[in-house]
Amino acid sequence: xxxSSNTKTPWELLSRGILSENPIFRLxxxxxxxxxxxxxxxxxxxxxxxxxxxxxFSSVTISLFKNQIHPRIRIPTYxxxxxxxxxxxxxxxAAYLPGAYAKMGIFIKLIVAFAIITMRLEMFACKENAxxxxxxxxxxGLGFMVGMVVIGFVRELLGSGAILGYDVLGFKPLLFxxxxxxxxxxxxxxxxxxNWVELVYKRRKGIQS
Amino acid sequence: MKDILxxxxxxxxxxxxxxxxxxxxxxxxxxxxxxxxxxxxxxxMYSLLGYGEGKPVPSTLALHQIYRYVITExxxxxxxxxxxxxxxxxxxxxxxxxxxxxxxxxxxxxALDVEQSREKEDRDKAILAVIGxxxxxxxxxxxxxxxxxxxxxxxxxxxxxxxxxxxxNVMLALDQQFTTLGLEVLENEEDPGLGAEIEKDYFxxxxxxxxxxxxxxxxxxxxxxxxxxxxxxxxxxxxADVSRIMEQFKDKNIYALTGATISSRMLTDGLKGxxxxxxxxxxxxxxxxxxQKIAVSF
Numbered sequence: 001x002x003x004s005s006n007t008k009t010p011w012e013l014l015s016r017g018i019l020s021e022n023p024i025f026r027l028x029x030x031x032x033x034x035x036x037x038x039x040x041x042x043x044x045x046x047x048x049x050x051x052x053x054x055x056x057f058s059s060v061t062i063s064l065f066k067n068q069i070h071p072r073i074r075i076p077t078y079x080x081x082x083x084x085x086x087x088x089x090x091x092x093x094a095a096y097l098p099g100a101y102a103k104m105g106i107f108i109k110l111i112v113a114f115a116i117i118t119m120r121l122e123m124f125a126c127k128e129n130a131x132x133x134x135x136x137x138x139x140x141g142l143g144f145m146v147g148m149v150v151i152g153f154v155r156e157l158l159g160s161g162a163i164l165g166y167d168v169l170g171f172k173p174l175l176f177x178x179x180x181x182x183x184x185x186x187x188x189x190x191x192x193x194x195n196w197v198e199l200v201y202k203r204r205k206g207i208q209s
Numbered sequence: 210m211k212d213i214l215x216x217x218x219x220x221x222x223x224x225x226x227x228x229x230x231x232x233x234x235x236x237x238x239x240x241x242x243x244x245x246x247x248x249x250x251x252x253x254m255y256s257l258l259g260y261g262e263g264k265p266v267p268s269t270l271a272l273h274q275i276y277r278y279v280i281t282e283x284x285x286x287x288x289x290x291x292x293x294x295x296x297x298x299x300x301x302x303x304x305x306x307x308x309x310x311x312x313x314x315x316x317x318x319x320a321l322d323v324e325q326s327r328e329k330e331d332r333d334k335a336i337l338a339v340i341g342x343x344x345x346x347x348x349x350x351x352x353x354x355x356x357x358x359x360x361x362x363x364x365x366x367x368x369x370x371x372x373x374x375x376x377x378n379v380m381l382a383l384d385q386q387f388t389t390l391g392l393e394v395l396e397n398e399e400d401p402g403l404g405a406e407i408e409k410d411y412f413x414x415x416x417x418x419x420x421x422x423x424x425x426x427x428x429x430x431x432x433x434x435x436x437x438x439x440x441x442x443x444x445x446x447x448x449a450d451v452s453r454i455m456e457q458f459k460d461k462n463i464y465a466l467t468g469a470t471i472s473s474r475m476l477t478d479g480l481k482g483x484x485x486x487x488x489x490x491x492x493x494x495x496x497x498x499x500x501q502k503i504a505v506s507f
Contacts, residue, residue, distance in 0.1 A: 039401035070219045072212075077223050084227040088234040095238035098245040160402050175468050178402035 010135040017139025024147030024187065025194040029116040034151060035183025037107065041164050044152030047107040048145025050089070052138070054111050057085040059125040059137035066126045078121045083112050116144060147190070154186045247327065254365050257382035257391040258355060272365070273354045273507040274326060277490070278336065280306060282344040287314050289346065290494055291326070291336065293506045294318075300506055302326060304336055311493040313501055315340075352487065354507035361385050361507060366487055370479030373472040374398045377407070377479060387421035387488055392480070404472030412466055412473070414442040416480060418459050424484055427463055429474045434464040 008016075023029045030051075038044045058081050062069070069077050090108045093101040111117065120140050125133040156162055159177035161169030176182050260266045278289040287306040294303040300323060306315040317339040325331040329348060336346055353365035364383045369376050378396035383389060394408035406412055411434065419427070440446050441454035465473040498505055 037401075043401065068219070069223075070216050073216055073220050073223075076220065080223055080227050084230050087231045091231075091234045091238045091242065095241035095245065098249065101245075102249070156402075172467065175403075178400065178468075 008132070010131075013132060013135035014139040014142065017136065017141070017143035018146055019143075020198075021140075022143040022147055022194065023116040023140055024144060024151070025190050027116070027119075028191070029119055030114045030144065031187065033110060033114065034148065034187055035180050037110075038148050038151040038155060038183060038186075039159065039178055040156040040162075041149055041152040042103070043107075044148030044150075045145065046104045047110075048141070048148045050104055050108045051111055051114065051117070051144045052141025053089050054082060054085050054108075054114075055117050055120060055141040055144075056134060056137035057089070058082050058117055058121060059133040060130050061085070062121045062125040063128060063130045063133035069126065074122070074126065075118070078118050079112070081121070082114075082117055086112050116140065150190060151183065151186050155182065253380055253393050253395070254353065254382075257365065257380060257393055258363055259390065267357065269358045270362075271356050271506075273356065273505075274323075275352045275354060275494075276326070276332060277349040277351065278304075279347045279349055280340060280344055281347070282340075285309075288349075289336070289340075291319060291321075291332065292494075292498070292503070293323070293326075295504050295506045302335075303503060303505075304339060305494070305497060305501075305503060306340075307493065307497060311497070313497045316501065316503065352491075356507050363390060364487070364491075366483055368479065368483040370475070370482065372397055372399050372407075372475045372479075373404050373469070374400065377476055379476075379480070379483075381416075381480060381483065383421075383484065383487075387484065389416050389419045389424060389484075392416045394476075399469065399472045403466065404469040406466045406469060407472055407476050410444065411439050411442045415458075415463050418455050420459075421484060421488060423460055425481055427477055427481060429465045429470065429477050430462045431465050431470055438464075 017023070019026075021027060024031070024034050033047060037047050058078070061081050062078065086108060090105070093104065093108065120136060124136045128136070153163065155177045156164075157169070158174045159172065159182070161167060161172045174182075177186070254272065255261065255266050258270075260270075273293050275293075276291040278291065280287040280289045285308070287308055289304050289306045291302050291304050293300055295301075296318075302319040302321045304315075304317050304319050305313065306317075308314045319335045319339050321332065321335045325335070333346060333348070337344075340346070351367055354361060355363040355365065362385060364385075364387075366381045366383065367379075368381065369378045371377070375398045376396070377394065377399070380393045380395055381389065382391045392413045394413060397405060397407060399405045399407060416424070437446075437454055438458055441451045444451065446454070463473060463477050497503075
């Protein structure tokens with residue numbers, strides 16, 4: 001796992017979060033929401049957007065104040081930072097984006113205890129500058145969002161026979177996919193797919209694992 | 210020791226900064242948030258009454274809020290109805306307290322305007338001020354009486370009852386004969402894709418057009434929802450066809466959601482209980498209001 005930017009470009013930081021270090025399929029973090037919430041594409045997208053916002057704001061904040069944080073209380077400070085941004089985003093959305101808040105409100109409050117956000121603050125933001133932390137936060141947030149949308153797509157299609165709430169199959173092929181336990185099947189299959197892609201990529205490039 | 214003090218200082222500063230940011234966000238957004246909540250509630254109410262983009266709300270339509278409280282005083286319990294009253298052309302509120310036999314125990318004017326009455330804190334404070342010390346109050350529920358040109362046309366009931374997972378929060382509209390005009394599921398935590406389908410049109414609209422006697426006897430059946438009925442419930446047919454099909458099914462039982470029979474049953478039973486209690490309570494309240502000649506605004 002890469003822990004620092006090492007003069008990486010914004011694009012490299014972005015793509016790392018989406019592909020090679022995807023929070024769900026590669027790092028296997030924040031699995032509870034991944035299997036609990038991702039029953040539909042829209043649920044996955046909403047939670048993904050909420051995580052993206054909190055991740056970016058928290059990463060930049062920790063990066064800016066990294067020299068003032070005592071190493072022994074860094075984890076409580078991260079939690080406090082995340083909780084603060086979750087609260088601020090929740091209040092601002094409720095006040096100024098009521099339409100989006102009606103759909104996303106319940107997801108935003110869940111984010112405080114997400115392992116992926118705390119992990120990125122610990123592994124990256126507390127060591128790097130604000131600009132790199134911003135791109136890392138965007139990459140990880142987008143990676144989480146992509147993961148949630150993919151899982152939501154498979155589960156909604158197979159469980160409800162629908163996509164984005166529109167009935168496309170006319171029947172429910174496997175109702176089991178709506179249940180949280182089926183989320184693990186989808187995550188497992190996607191992990192296997194990502195591992196296979198990596199294997200093929202390395203073989204083609206002649207890289208030894 | 211120096212390290213401990215350093216940690217305590219930094220943690221305290223972090224907490225203070227977080228509190229300042231959250232406090233500032235709260236102060237800046239609170240007014241807009243309350244306004245949005247009120248607007249959303251109002252939109253839901255009007256949509257249940259059949260008004261929306263295609264059918265504007267008439268200026269003669271008025272919503273009158275009734276708040277029900279349980280008042281506990283040494284040795285007895287009362288039911289307090291905070292009702293809007295009109296006195297010398299001005300709308301105020303009166304607390305009408307009934308004993309458990311349904312007879313009037315007390316009647317007091319409460320210093321509240323319509324805006325203040327929406328805030329629970331202001332309402333509670335005003336009620337406590339008029340009922341005097343040594344008594345406790347507990348908010349039970351609130352009902353809205355809808356009038357058009359001063360004549361009662363509908364009722365809006367808010368209700369919360371147990372679902373399969375946690376609570377289901379609903380708003381139900383009834384006409385003056387207590388026939389269901391519409392149902393909106395405001396909040397639920399049922400399983401997504403299963404019990405959470407209670408908020409979908411093809412389930413919740415099954416309660417539309419049910420007379421009070423039919424509603425009280427409704428059962429949930431585990432049979433497939435007829436395709437034509439589903440299309441009518443989802444509004445996918447022409448207006449005349451929808452009315453014809455809804456008429457055909459108005460005395461039939463409720464078709465359970467696939468894989469969520471308990472959620473379907475909990476919602477149905479919850480609504481039956483809500484409507485039954487409302488009809489009973491309204492009858493008692495109306496009787497007292499007429500008997501005591503209290504000039505309510507509905």
